[in-house]
Structures are given as structure tokens and as C-alpha cells.
Amino acid sequence: MFSFLLLIIYLSFISLGLPDALLGSAWPIMHEELKVPLSYSGSVYMLISCCTILSSLKSESLNRRFGTGKITAFSVLLTALAIFGFSMSRSFYMLLLFAIPYGLGAGSVDAALNHYVALHYSSRHMNWLHCMWGIGASIGPYIMGFVLQRGFSWSKGYLLIGILQSGLTFLLFLSLGLWKEKEDANGLAKGELHDGAEVHSEVETKERAETTPEAKTNSLMMDTESEEGKKAMSFREILRIPGAKECIASFFFYCAIEQTIGLWSGSFMVYSLRIDAKLAASFVALFYFGITFGRFLAGIFSAKWKDEELILGGIAILFLGIALLFPAGLSSGKQLFGMELRQVFVILSLLFMGLGCAPIYPAIIHSTPYNFGAENTSALIGKQMASAYIGSLSLPPVFGVLAKNFGTGLFPFYAVVLGIAMLYMYKQLLKKTKEAKRKRKKPIVSDEA
Structure with a gap:
């Protein structure tokens, strides 16, 4: 079943x-x-x-x-x-x-x-x-x-x-x-955790969380009651949780950059790189292919890597993809493998940006119980989803205004700014949640499904 x-x-x-x-x-x-x-x-x-x-x-x-x-x-x-x-x-x-x-x-x-x-x-x-x-x-x-x-x-x-x-x-x-x-099978009152894992003592839990990447990612706070029937947290209470504001902001900037790339990379190719509109439209699909394939790969790598490592690695690859857009604008007329060099740079850029974006969204969500405790997970994830949609709605149109006044050539610079904001907020999230976890007691560990 x-x-x-x-x-x-x-x-x-x-x-x-x-x-x-x-x-x-x-x-x-x-x-x-x-x-x-x-x-x-x-x-x-x-x-x-x-x-x-x-x-x-x-x-x-x-x-x-x-x-x-x-x-x-x-x-x-x-x-x-x-x-x-x-x-x-x-x-x-x-x-x-x-x-x-x-x-x-x-x-x-x-x-x-x-x-x-x-x-x-x-x-x-x-x-x-x-x-x-x-x-x-x-x-x-x-x-x-x-x-x-x-x-x-x-x-x-x-x-x-x-x-x-x-x-x-x-x-x-x-x-x-x-x-x-x-x-019910995961209920701690029965002495079991997620997928039937046994409850560990505080010492055993700490040892395992520190030595096993997947276990560390999945460790949760003790939660002996079902969430159903409990009073929902107010937004003010959520923001008082250490790292919550930074987590919500990380989601905001991640979804802003993903939506901006998906919405404006085609216009950048057409108006700044002078790539044919039909060809540019097909190139944009490479970004979404990179996200889909990247999440498949992230699922494999997650057996060895913590969520934190997947996220930071993804951000590094994302910046590499953005960086490849800069030489694309300087390589007009040059050929490589029978293609214009700028097209080669764009193809690689979109693939790398997609691969970089791939693990960030699911890994931040999955690390929520570990970073904030199981009892706060439902509240945080609801606000994460809301901030994701707000980021997708608000910042891509801002670039539209900038592009109208200064040109689509600003696209790589705008992507860099959003990427830096996301990285800064995520690093602050790690700093504050790690400080808060040192004060927590009685953590538990969830095995893989």
C-alpha cells in the first residue's frame, strides 16, 4: 500500500x-x-x-x-x-x-x-x-x-x-x-519514525546526523502529536522562528530568477544577440530541459550529498551558466562546430542555468523539517509557496521596465543581482538555523523512504 x-x-x-x-x-x-x-x-x-x-x-x-x-x-x-x-x-x-x-x-x-x-x-x-x-x-x-x-x-x-x-x-x-x-505508521508514540525507522537516543541521533549526509538532511525535531487539529501559527509567529525570514526570501529570489530566465532569455537572444526568433524560442526549452534532467540527477546525488550541498552546488552551476552569457555577446560572426559561437554559448548557458536551478527549489523544501523542526514545517512551506509565487510575479516585470528603458542587454547583470541576493539569503538561513539547532534538544532521525 x-x-x-x-x-x-x-x-x-x-x-x-x-x-x-x-x-x-x-x-x-x-x-x-x-x-x-x-x-x-x-x-x-x-x-x-x-x-x-x-x-x-x-x-x-x-x-x-x-x-x-x-x-x-x-x-x-x-x-x-x-x-x-x-x-x-x-x-x-x-x-x-x-x-x-x-x-x-x-x-x-x-x-x-x-x-x-x-x-x-x-x-x-x-x-x-x-x-x-x-x-x-x-x-x-x-x-x-x-x-x-x-x-x-x-x-x-x-x-x-x-x-x-x-x-x-x-x-x-x-x-x-x-x-x-x-x-499513523510514522507516529512516534508507537516508537517508530518515518518508514519504520526506530527512535534513536539523543546521543545516537546526534552521531548519525553528523556522520550520514542523508540522515543529517532528514533529521527532525521530536514531534509526538499529529499536526491535524493544532492551531495554525500566525505570520508574525513564523517570522520569529530563527532563519524563517531568510528562508522565505531565498524562495522569493530563487523563483524570481527562474521566472526571469524563462520569460526574458528569449528576448535577450533576439534583441541583444540577434538570434532568429524561432531559434531563440527553441533554445529557451533547453533551460526547462536542464531543470527537469537536473532534478533527476539531483535525486541520484542526494544519496551522498546533503540538501545544503545540492543547493550550494546548484547555485555555483547557475552562476556558471549566467557567466556564459557575457562572451555570447562578444562572439558575433565567429563559428564553432558549424554553428555561430554565440549560439554555442547560449545553448551551454541555458543548459547550465537549468541544471543549476534544478536542485534548489526541492532541496530547500526538503530541508525545512531539518532546519525548522517538523512542528513548524507546514507553516513554513505554505509561506515558502506564497513567496515563490510573489517572486515570480513581481521581479520579472521589473526587468521588463529596465529593458524598455535601457535595453535587454541588462539581462545577464539582472540575473547576477538576483543570484547574489538568493545566495546571500541562503547563507544567512544556514547561519541562523545552525545557531538555533545548537540550542535544540531531543532531535530524531528519519531514514530514507
Whole structure:
């Protein structure tokens, strides 16, 4: 039954990604049929994101009251209904109406699943699960393209995704008992931890946490009560936790840089490097391929490396990728392997930036129980998700304003600034949480799933 639950969680992460890129891939056709300007997609995206932020902020209280299984099932159901609503929309205002349940469902399931996996599974699964999100985000546009190429309406693409989401909803409701059984099996009152590991004494725990990278990453504070039914922490209480502000800020800057690269690297290639627009669009896909493949590799490396090492290594590779953008602008006209040298630099840059970004998001989430204690994990992850969406919404448009006034050539410099801010906040997070952990008592260790 444990294996079936893990399969359900993997499928849930794929479903998280399925609808994410649908709007962008279908909007060039949708806006003509709905008779609205091309720019109106921003309004739909903004409304979805605002609702996602709202549900992420409320995720802790909902999770404590209803539990992860119910939250996940009802959130995916809400998302499926919203996607069916999109497929039936014949006006722009109907899209706005269904964008509300779409965003509310997406934020709740994202926070709930990340919280559950951080507590109950190893770093390997966290990275591979986020890899599954990348696969889902790739499959969605492929399904839409398949439908459009065969002469069907964009609404049929949304209908197919809605059917897939409905199938997952059915499986989630069938599996509700498994989520509770998993939590009960990990209950410390029975003398067991996650996945049946025995409770260690304080000395044994400390030894193991210091000598085993995976164990150190997964060590948790003693938590003898179920989170369900407990009072949710206020935002002010969360910010008083040592390192919490820095953790939230790290997420903010990470998602800002990821979204900025995805949104503006194409414009940088076209307007600053004079690369053909169609070719630039295909090159941007390399960034997302790097993220997806990088998370698969991070899942393998997590057996030997701590979350902290994965994050710092990822940041180093990210900076290497950004650095490769600078010579790209100085290599016009030169050839290498039958390609323009600037194109070679761009390809390598996007791949390295994707590989560098890959482990950061899942590793920060997975290290939350270790850094802040299991009892604070639900509260922190909800705020992490909210800050992630706020970062994605706020800082990429700032670069748009800068590019309009000073040119897209600022793109590498802007990426460096965001990267430095993220690195600084993460180093501060490590400093404050390590100081706080020295004062903690009775830590425990969670083995790998």
C-alpha cells in the first residue's frame, strides 16, 4: 500500500505541471477566438497567481484541520473543474471566473504535497517528484499542440487535460485511507519514525546526523502529536522562528530568477544577440530541459550529498551558466562546430542555468523539517509557496521596465543581482538555523523512504 501511495504522489506532481503551460501555448489562438488583445493573458495569469498565493498562505490551517490526503483530493478536484470550465468558456470573463478555483486548487495542493513529502520521504523522492512536475509541464503543451494540429479547437485540449485530472481525482479519493495509514505508521508514540525507522537516543541521533549526509538532511525535531487539529501559527509567529525570514526570501529570489530566465532569455537572444526568433524560442526549452534532467540527477546525488550541498552546488552551476552569457555577446560572426559561437554559448548557458536551478527549489523544501523542526514545517512551506509565487510575479516585470528603458542587454547583470541576493539569503538561513539547532534538544532521525 505504501508503494501505491508513492505512485499516487508521483502522479499528483505530474498533474500539477499538466495545466501550467497550457495558457501560454494556446493563447495565440484563444485570444483571437475570444476577441480580446494578446496582452489579456497577463490578466488571467495574474488572477490565477493571486488565488494561488492566497491558498498557499492558508494551507497550514487547512492542512492541520483536514490532513494532506483530503486537501490534495479536493484541490485536484477543484483544479479539474476549473479546467473543464476553461474548456467551456466562450468569453474572456468566463476565463476570469474559472481562474479563481484554478488558482485556489493549485496553491493548496502544491503546499500540501510539498509539506507531506518533506516530512515523510527522502531528498531523492523530493527531487524526482519535482522532476515529474517538469514532465507534466512538458506534456500539457504537447497535448494542446496535438489537438490544434489536427484541426480541433483549443477547448478540446483543455477538455483532455480535465479528463486526466478527473482520473487522478478519482484515484486520490480512493487512496484517502493510505495517507492516514502512512501518518499513523510514522507516529512516534508507537516508537517508530518515518518508514519504520526506530527512535534513536539523543546521543545516537546526534552521531548519525553528523556522520550520514542523508540522515543529517532528514533529521527532525521530536514531534509526538499529529499536526491535524493544532492551531495554525500566525505570520508574525513564523517570522520569529530563527532563519524563517531568510528562508522565505531565498524562495522569493530563487523563483524570481527562474521566472526571469524563462520569460526574458528569449528576448535577450533576439534583441541583444540577434538570434532568429524561432531559434531563440527553441533554445529557451533547453533551460526547462536542464531543470527537469537536473532534478533527476539531483535525486541520484542526494544519496551522498546533503540538501545544503545540492543547493550550494546548484547555485555555483547557475552562476556558471549566467557567466556564459557575457562572451555570447562578444562572439558575433565567429563559428564553432558549424554553428555561430554565440549560439554555442547560449545553448551551454541555458543548459547550465537549468541544471543549476534544478536542485534548489526541492532541496530547500526538503530541508525545512531539518532546519525548522517538523512542528513548524507546514507553516513554513505554505509561506515558502506564497513567496515563490510573489517572486515570480513581481521581479520579472521589473526587468521588463529596465529593458524598455535601457535595453535587454541588462539581462545577464539582472540575473547576477538576483543570484547574489538568493545566495546571500541562503547563507544567512544556514547561519541562523545552525545557531538555533545548537540550542535544540531531543532531535530524531528519519531514514530514507
